[in-house]
Amino acid sequence: MSDTRIVAAPREENDILSEERARLSSWAPENAWRYVEYADPFDLLAQISDIALSRSTSIAEVEIVAHGNPALCNGVLVGNVDVVAASLRRIVGHGSKATVVLSGCNTGLDFNGECIARAFSDAFEGTVYGAAGYLAGTYAENTERSVASLALDGIVYHSYPSGRDAVGRDVWNTFGTPRGSDSGKRMQIKIATSGFRPVTLTGEVGSELLAEIESIIRRPPAPSARMRIAPDLTFAIRLNDGEHVFELLAGGTVLRDPVTRNVWQFERGREILQRLLPYRTLPAA
Numbered sequence: 352m353s354d355t356r357i358v359a360a361p362r363e364e365n366d367i368l369s370e371e372r373a374r375l376s377s378w379a380p381e382n383a384w385r386y387v388e389y390a391d392p393f394d395l396l397a398q399i400s401d402i403a404l405s406r407s408t409s410i411a412e413v414e415i416v417a418h419g420n421p422a423l424c425n426g427v428l429v430g431n432v433d434v435v436a437a438s439l440r441r442i443v444g445h446g447s448k449a450t451v452v453l454s455g456c457n458t459g460l461d462f463n464g465e466c467i468a469r470a471f472s473d474a475f476e477g478t479v480y481g482a483a484g485y486l487a488g489t490y491a492e493n494t495e496r497s498v499a500s501l502a503l504d505g506i507v508y509h510s511y512p513s514g515r516d517a518v519g520r521d522v523w524n525t526f527g528t529p530r531g532s533d534s535g536k537r538m539q540i541k542i543a544t545s546g547f548r549p550v551t552l553t554g555e556v557g558s559e560l561l562a563e564i565e566s567i568i569r570r571p572p573a574p575s576a577r578m579r580i581a582p583d584l585t586f587a588i589r590l591n592d593g594e595h596v597f598e599l600l601a602g603g604t605v606l607r608d609p610v611t612r613n614v615w616q617f618e619r620g621r622e623i624l625q626r627l628l629p630y631r632t633l634p635a636a
Contacts, residue, residue: 354411419455
C-alpha cells in the first residue's frame with residue numbers, strides 16, 4: 352500500500368492565499384504531493400475520505416495552508432474541533448500513526464486558555480503540531496519559519512505568550528502522543544482561518560470600544576502584514592458614516608479594516624479583547 356501526501360488550501364479570496372495556492376498547485380505534483388482545494392473543513396474531510404477509499408493508499412501527510420491564531424485554524428474552531436478531529440481520526444484509522452500540523456500563525460500557542468492545536472490533539476487522540484509564532488513558509492516545502500512578533504510600516508504585531516523565533520521543525524509545538532518510529536505512516540495537517548460566535552455589546556463596554564475605534568482610525572494607517580494571520584476578534588460597529596467591520600490581530604494589539612486591509616496600532620486592544628473573550632463576532636455596539 353502506497354502513501355499519499357496531500358497539501359491543501361482553502362478556496363478563500365485573499366491575496367496571500369491566492370499566491371500560496373498558485374505556488375503549491377504547481378509545486379505539489381513535481382514533489383510527490385497531491386494538491387487539494389476545499390470550501391470548509393468538512394469538504395476537506397470528504398475529499399480526504401474519497402482519496403483514501405478510491406485507491407490502495409494510506410494518507411501519509413496532509414498539510415493545510417491558511418490563516419490561524421491560538422483559537423482557530425481555518426474553519427476549525429474551539430466549538431467544532433471535536434467533531435472535525437474525531438472524523439479525521441476515523442478516516443485515517445484508529446491504528447495509524449497520524450500526525451496533524453496546524454500551520455496558521457500562532458496555532459500552537461495558548462491565549463486566554465485556548466489552544467487549537469492542543470484541543471485538536473485531545474479529540475484526534477494523536478500528535479498535533481501547532482506554530483509557535485507568526486508563520487511563513489510550509490512544512491511540505493521545508494521552508495517554515497516563525498517570529499514571536501514583527502514590526503512593519505510602524506505597526507507592531509505583538510507576541511502571544513511563549514511565541515518564539517524559529518526556523519524549520521523548531522517552528523512547531525507538539526501536543527499529544529509522540530509519533531511511533533516503527534511505522535512509515537503519518538499525517539500532517541496545517542490549518543487556519545476565521546469563524547466566530549455572536550454577542551451583543553451594550554453599555555460602557557460598547558461606548559468605550561466605539562470611542563477607541565473613532566480615535567484610532569483618525570491616525571494614518573499602514574498596510575497589513577502579508578502573513579497568514581487570522582483575527583482574534585471580528586466585530587461590526589456603527590460610526591458616523593454607517594456600519595464598519597474591523598478585526599483585532601496580534602492578541603488585540605493591532606486593528607485591521609478587512610476591506611481596505613489597513614492596520615493601526617491598538618495597544619489597549621488586548622485589554623478589550625480579554626474582556627470580550629470567548630466571544631468572536633460582535634454585532635454593532
